[in-house]
Structures are given as C-alpha cells and as structure tokens.
Amino acid sequence: MSDVSGAELRALMARVPSVEKIMASAEFAALLGEYGRTQVLGAVRRALDNWRISAQSGEASVSALDTTPLRATVEAALRRRNESRLRSVFNLTGTVLHTNLGRALLPDEAVHAVVKALTQPVNLEFDLGTGKRGDRDDLIDELICELTGAEAATVVNNNAAAVLLTLSALASRKEVIVSRGELVEIGGAFRIPDIMSRAGAKLREVGTTNRTHLKDYAEAIGPNTALLMKVHASNYAINGFTKEVGLDELAPLGRARGVAVAVDLGSGTLVDLSQWGLPREPTVRETIEAGADLVTFSGDKLLGGPQAGLIVGRRDLVAKIKKHPLKRALRVGKLTLAALEPVLQLYRAPEKLTERLTTLRLLTRPADDIRVVAERVLPALQRAVGERYTVVAEPMFSQIGSGALPVDVLPSHGLVIRTADGKRGGRHLLALEKLLREMPRPVIGRIADDALRLDLRCLEAADEAQLIAQLQGNP
Numbered sequence: 001m002s003d004v005s006g007a008e009l010r011a012l013m014a015r016v017p018s019v020e021k022i023m024a025s026a027e028f029a030a031l032l033g034e035y036g037r038t039q040v041l042g043a044v045r046r047a048l049d050n051w052r053i054s055a056q057s058g059e060a061s062v063s064a065l066d067t068t069p070l071r072a073t074v075e076a077a078l079r080r081r082n083e084s085r086l087r088s089v090f091n092l093t094g095t096v097l098h099t100n101l102g103r104a105l106l107p108d109e110a111v112h113a114v115v116k117a118l119t120q121p122v123n124l125e126f127d128l129g130t131g132k133r134g135d136r137d138d139l140i141d142e143l144i145c146e147l148t149g150a151e152a153a154t155v156v157n158n159n160a161a162a163v164l165l166t167l168s169a170l171a172s173r174k175e176v177i178v179s180r181g182e183l184v185e186i187g188g189a190f191r192i193p194d195i196m197s198r199a200g201a202k203l204r205e206v207g208t209t210n211r212t213h214l215k216d217y218a219e220a221i222g223p224n225t226a227l228l229m230k231v232h233a234s235n236y237a238i239n240g241f242t243k244e245v246g247l248d249e250l251a252p253l254g255r256a257r258g259v260a261v262a263v264d265l266g267s268g269t270l271v272d273l274s275q276w277g278l279p280r281e282p283t284v285r286e287t288i289e290a291g292a293d294l295v296t297f298s299g300d301k302l303l304g305g306p307q308a309g310l311i312v313g314r315r316d317l318v319a320k321i322k323k324h325p326l327k328r329a330l331r332v333g334k335l336t337l338a339a340l341e342p343v344l345q346l347y348r349a350p351e352k353l354t355e356r357l358t359t360l361r362l363l364t365r366p367a368d369d370i371r372v373v374a375e376r377v378l379p380a381l382q383r384a385v386g387e388r389y390t391v392v393a394e395p396m397f398s399q400i401g402s403g404a405l406p407v408d409v410l411p412s413h414g415l416v417i418r419t420a421d422g423k424r425g426g427r428h429l430l431a432l433e434k435l436l437r438e439m440p441r442p443v444i445g446r447i448a449d450d451a452l453r454l455d456l457r458c459l460e461a462a463d464e465a466q467l468i469a470q471l472q473g474n475p
Contacts, residue, residue: 012055015062019044027071035078043074043081089442090467094412094455095401096362097267101444103300103307103401105358109342110305117338124334137322139337143344147270148284150295150312154322155340156330160195162296162309163264167199167227169324170260170294170317174226175204179212181244182231192231192264201226211243217250221257228254230292231264232282251291260293260317268297268310270347276354276364278400279408284312293317299336302400304359305343306336362458363400363410371395371413373456373464380471381415381454385432390420398457414455425450439470 022028022044023037031040047070054060063069089101097103106114116122127134137154144153156162167176176196183205185191196203204225206216217228228250247263254261265287274280281302287295294317299308309330311321321327332340346356353360374393382391394416397409417432419425429452436443436452445454459467 012060012062013052015065016048016052017065019048022067022070025067027067028074031071031075031078035082039078039081040074043077044070047073047077087442089444090463091458092414092443092445092454092456094396094398094414094446094453094457096359096398096410096458097301097401099401104304105362106306106339107304107343107346107356107358109346109356110339113338113342114335117334122334122338124337136331136334136337140341140344143341144310144312147344147347148295148312149288150284151315152318153310153312154318154327155299155332155337156309156311156327157332157336158300158307159264159266159268159296159298159309161330162311163192164195164199165321165324165326165330166262166294166296166311167196167201168326169321170262171196171199171201171226173200173202175202175220175222175224176227176229177204177206177217177220177225178229178231179207179216179244180205181207181209181212181242182229182233184231184233210241212245213243214245214249214253217245218253218257221253221259225257225259228259228261229264230261232266247287247290247292251293254293255291260314261291262294262296262313263287263292265295265297267301268295269302270344271350271353273302273363276360278363278410288312299340299343302359303343304357306339308332308336308340362460365457367395367411367413370456373459374413374415377456377459377464377468377471378415380468381417384471385417388420388428389417389432391415391417396453396455398455410457412455412457414453414457417452417454418450425452441466441470443467443470 019041023032023041028040028044035043051060051064064073091098091101093101095101123134124139125134125136126132127138140155141153144155145151156165178192178196183192183203193203202224204220206212206220221228230245230247230250247261251261253259265282265284267281268284269281270284272280272283284295284297292313294311294313296309296311297303299305299310311318343357346353349356354364355361371393378391378393382389385391392415393413396412396414396416398412399409417429419428425447429447429450433445433447433452436445443454445452447453
C-alpha cells in the first residue's frame with residue numbers, strides 16, 4: 001500500500017488506546033499475573049509502536065487495536081520472549097552420544113537426585129560426622145575407587161579439564177612424553193599439544209604417526225621428564241603397518257625409571273561392553289591394574305552420566321592434583337555430584353545395567369525392536385510430509401558417538417524420506433529438514449545419500465507417542 005495522507009494518519013493515531021487503559025483491562029489481568037507488569041508493559045508498548053509503523057504505510061488494521069487481538073499479539077510476543085533457548089528435541093540422527101545434543105541421557109535415579117539437590121540444602125562441603133567443613137570429593141571418591149580399583153579419585157567439569165589439571169599439577173615446566181600417534185584432537189579444536197602447552201608442560205614426541213616402540217620412550221626419558229602419557233585413540237583408528245606400546249610394557253619402564261604413567265582414556269567405561277555385543281573398550285579398572293598411575297576419563301560418554309572429568313590413580317598423585325589452585329576453578333558443583341553418584345551406584349549391579357542405565361539401554365536396543373517402532377511411526381510421518389515425499393522403513397546403522405568407537409556401528413532401523421518423483425532431493429530435502437527442526441519439539445535427522453534419514457534407536461516409548469501426536473498436529 002502507499003503511504004496514507006496526514007489527515008488519515010492523524011485519524012488512525014487517534015484510535016490508538018492509551019497504554020494504561022490497556023493494562024487496566026480485564027483481558028490483560030491474566031498476562032500480568034503470569035509475566036509481571038514490567039514485561040507486559042514493554043510488550044504492549046512494542047505492539048503499539050509496531051502498529052504505528054504499519055499505519056504509516058497503510059498496512060495497519062484498526063481492528064488489531066481491539067482488546068482481544070491486541071492481547072493475542074502481546075501474549076504471543078511474551079511467550080516467544082520467555083521460551084527457553086535450551087529445548088527438548090527428538091534425536092533421530094542415529095548418534096546415541098551426540099555432543100551437540102547433550103551426550104548421555106541420565107537415568108531416573110540421577111534425575112531425582114538432581115531435583116533434590118536443586119530444591120533442598122545438601123551437605124556439599126559439610127562433614128556430617130564432625131560438624132566441620134568437608135571436601136566435596138568425599139561424597140563420591142570412595143565409590144569411584146570401589147568401581148575402578150584406584151587408590152584415590154577427584155572430579156572436575158570435563159575430561160579436557162581433567163587432563164589440563166593433571167598436567168598443570170604434575171608436569172608444569174617439565175617434559176611429558178607422548179607417542180606421535182596419540183596426539184589427538186578431542187573435539188572442538190582442542191588438541192593434546194594445545195592442552196599441554198596451556199598447562200605449562202613441554203611436549204616430547206616420540207615414535208612416528210603409525211609406529212612407536214618401547215625404546216622410543218626409554219631413550220626420551222631424562223632428568224626433566226615428569227610423565228609418560230598414553231592417550232587412548234577413542235575418536236579415530238589407524239590400521240595397517242602400526243605399532244603402539246601397551247601399558248604392560250610402558251608401566252614397568254615408568255616404575256624402573258621413577259616416572260609416573262598417565263593414561264587419558266577419553267570415553268572411559270567401567271564395564272566390559274563386549275558382554276552385550278558392543279565393541280571392546282579398555283575399562284578403567286583394567287587400565288589401573290595394568291600399571292597406570294593415573295587415569296582420566298569422561299562422565300558423560302560411555303559411563304552414561306553427567307558431564308564430568310574423573311581423575312583416578314595413586315593417592316599421592318591425586319593429592320597433589322587436588323592441592324593445585326586450578327582445581328578450584330575446575331571443580332564441579334552440587335548438581336554434577338548429585339547426578340554422578342546414582343549413576344555410579346548402578347554399576348554395583350552390572351547385570352541390571354541394560355535395564356537401568358539409559359545410555360547402555362539405547363546402545364543395546366535390538367534392531368528388530370526399532371523396526372517395529374519405525375512401522376508404527378511411518379503412517380503419521382507420511383501424512384505429515386505429504387504426497388511430494390515417500391517414506392519407507394529401512395535398515396540403517398547407528399553410531400555410539402562423541403568420540404567413542406568411531407569406526408564401529410550398530411545395526412538399527414529408521415525412516416527414510418525421498419522425493420516422490422525419484423529425482424534428487426536437493427533443496428526440497430533441505431526445506432523438509434528445516435521444517436522438522438522448526439516443529440514445537442524439533443525433529444533432528446540427517447541428510448545422506450539424497451534422502452532424509454530418521455534413525456529411531458533413541459526414540460523410546462514416551463517419545464514415540466509424543467512424536468506421533470506432533471506429526472498428527474497435536475503437540
């Protein structure tokens with residue numbers, strides 16, 4: 001529309017009700033009760049300002065100033081403004097431990113413990129026995145030691161922090177010997193050499209990318225050597241003409257030369273995953289028993305708990321780490337400890353883990369069970385995407401994820417969306433993928449091989465019902 005004349009604009013502006021009249025109306029009472037006067041007042045003013053701008057170009061409707069439509073406009077704006085940026089999504093990517101989607105889902109026991117810690121005072125650093133100040137690690141270190149066989153333990157906010165703190169406390173201005181084949185990037189451009197540099201330690205590389213021998217470590221040890229360090233390559237694999245030095249060789253060398261051996265397990269696990277048909281990974285206990293003086297690992301990967309970095313090993317070394325000033329900066333809060341303890345307690349009954357530990361339940365879910373879910377969801381998805389697309393249930397492969405076992409896949413099942421005309425999907429699939437992401441609870445899949453793929457491994461019963469309702473237009 002063209003701009004309105006001055007007389008018409010003045011007439012329109014005269015129709016704008018006063019802010020106080022709007023705020024005093026009965027229709028706005030509920031909004032004031034829910035959002036408070038400050039927010040509602042701001043939203044009303046913005047709505048009226050937007051109307052005035054539209055009025056200048058002749059695009060404003062006088063009826064929009066009526067109380068009911070104005071209230072709807074203000075309420076929608078307030079709802080958008082107060083909507084959490086952290087939203088629940090459907091993880092249909094096929095990656096169980098998805099870094100960008102929050103990694104491990106916590107079991108009910110951990111959720112209840114976190115709620116309790118959120119709503120009630122807790123003895124975070126209070127010794128109930130002596131009535132004096134305590135150490136927050138005391139809440140959990142005995143349990144960690146029981147499960148790992150270590151002498152002592154401490155917890156920080158993630159595994160990168162665990163490595164950084166270990167190096168800062170034990171190797172500042174000293175050398176740390178690492179095989180070139182283990183100088184990995186652990187994600188987000190954080191690399192072992194960078195972490196070592198920030199910790200003030202000097203990296204001493206030995207061997208080659210594909211082959212390192214015991215003599216390489218032995219010849220590199222000198223008066224300034226603080227640690228022999230192994231980094232478990234959990235996020236990549238080198239095959240072919242390779243050689244690495246195992247702990248069974250490195251630990252005796254460290255003891256003979258008086259140099260501690262530290263192992264970064266990354267996605268540390270407390271149990272042998274192969275008993276459930278999953279790929280074999282070294283456990284923390286096995287690593288300690290093989291002679292490691294210190295082991296660092298994550299809490300929110302294969303362990304299935306909250307984000308945390310655990311450091312376990314010799315009592316004297318852990319004590320030195322805990323005294324380092326950086327420990328306070330990297331320590332965890334009550335919510336992490338509240339969640340971690342019940343997750344660790346589940347490991348006391350390993351025969352029940354596939355039932356109680358969410359991560360392990362998802363990883364061990366049979367493909368045939370997932371296929372049945374795909375067949376139930378398919379009709380609702382087909383109706384939602386329309387005739388332009390075809391939806392079929394197909395076998396596919398899931399990944400464990402988050403740097404854990406990158407070359408291993410899990411047989412799964414899911415829904416595959418292609419264009420109905422059989423042509424390359426291109427922008428149509430991108431548009432559909434965006435549409436699914438913009439649903440009330442976003443649906444996150446992946447585009448591959450000219451199709452949008454929704455792996456249903458992580459879609460459990462409650463989520464399945466919600467997804468079907470949302471696809472049917474009843475979120």
